Amino acid sequence: MSGAVPMAATTGGPATRAPTSALAGWVLVDWAIQPFHTLIVTFLFAPYFTNAVAGNPVQGQALWGYAAAVAGVIIALGGPILGAMADRGNRKPMVAVTVAIMAVASAMMWFARPGADTTTIVLVLAAFVIATAAAEYTTVFTNSMMPSLVPGHELGRLSGASWAVAYTGGLIALLMMAALVVSAPGGTKTLMGLDPILSLDAGQREGDRLTGPFAAVWLLIFIVPFFLFTPDTRSAKAGPVEPQTFPLAAPLRDLWGTLKLLPTMRSMMYFLIARALYTDGLSAVFVFGGIYGSSVFGWQLAELGMFGIVLIVIGVAGATVGGFLDDRLGSKAVILGGLVVLMIGAVGLLSVTPTSVFYGMQATPKAAGSAVFSSAGEQVFLFFAGLVALASAPTQSASRSLLARLAPPEKTAQFFGLFAFSGKVTAFLAPLIIALTTQLSGSQRLGMASVLIFFVAGFALMMPVREQR
DSSP: OOSOEEOOOOTTSOSEEOOHHHHHHHHHHHHHHHHIIIIIIIISHHHHIIIIISSSHHHHHHHHHHHHHHHHHHHHHHHHHHHHHHTTSOSHHHHHHHHHHHHHHHHGGGGOOTTOOHHHHHHHHHHHHHHHHHHHHHHHHHHTTGGGTSOGGGHHHHHHHHHHHHHHHHHHHHHHHHTTSBSSTTOSSBTTSSOOSSOOOTTTTHHHHTHHHHHHHHHHHHTHHHHHHSOOOOOGGGOSOOOTTOOTHHHHHHHHHHHHHGGGOHHHHHHHHHHHHHHHHHHHHHHHHHHHHHHHHOOOHHHHHHHHHHHHHHHHHHHHHHHHHHHHHOHHHHHHHHHHHHHHHHHHHHTOBTTEETTTEEOOOOOTTOOTTOSHHHHHHHHHHHHHHHHHHHHHHHHHHHHHHHSOGGGHHHHHHHHHHHHHTTTTHHHHHHHHHHHHHSOHHHHHTTHHHHHHHHHHHHTTOOOOO
């Protein structure tokens, strides 16, 4: 498709679809960012940091939780302000800054050597906080461009396609790392059972540490089409583009005006509060799910890599189907259905211990040296983790498209800033509760149990939301 295709105008989007190159550039933003979440936050680096860099798994989970909480506070404070700034100026220069910061901070994961000293641990955690905040700020700007790319009735498919592409990018990145990372310290074969492509020091866990620089290079390569092809379009109602040197007082004034109007926008207000809660729970599952699995079953990189591959494949399917359901049934219906599945998945995950499943049913523990996912406990854990993966992408994708449908066109970036705020305003709460509960009780299982509260509360607050179709 070489040009814009005329479409019927609908609420929440333009009358024409942007060129394919523009859509591809926008979709590739999620592809470019996803390896940071896949490799560092979820499947490889976080479990490595918890088990090898920190003093012990309980202390490592607590430290990682505190870092995630700090990142959440930074995102919650900065997101709305940056959104208001974006509505007054071009967004691409801001994306360039946040992408550069994210790349540098991600690359610093390389310094996380096994048994690192306190200074190095603090440096690595600070880099993780900065990279996490920069990733979220990037999506504030790029998400706000979505309503200018397709008509309103295609927002769900665009958002779903973007999530599916992101998950696919994460899968490919994980497979590439599986060809580099050896399966165990002192081992000679990679996670895929092959000779390593690069000569890396397994004793120093250079394969695990390479996840940071790898994610940084991936980001810098695949963000390029966005800058080349995706237009920096703003609503005509937003007024003329202003120089990037405008004073901060103007966007703050705009933001304050929007916040004062928010109580009159009941659906938007309920949605943002609900999203704050269920996203908090979902983020906690992402951050600590792999850590919990590795602690319960003693998973090493081979099992974690396979675990990640299976869940990502399921996530791609969920995102693809969820995008079509979004446009057909509505974003609210997809979110509510996703939350039900997430609650079932979380309850199931917490039912698994090294010696039991379903809260008390005895299961034979995983035997040392046994095949991947060969024990009953692992299989039950994988099944419920698959439910979480299946529902997580549609829930997040539908949240993004619902915001795009509800937001006034002239304040899209502001509301996506509030969207980031809602995703992080309580983001410190779940990691903090998990960290404190884990530390005080000495039980990772009790720490993880708190996520259910956030899913239930989010579901209840989504009920009064009225979606414009």
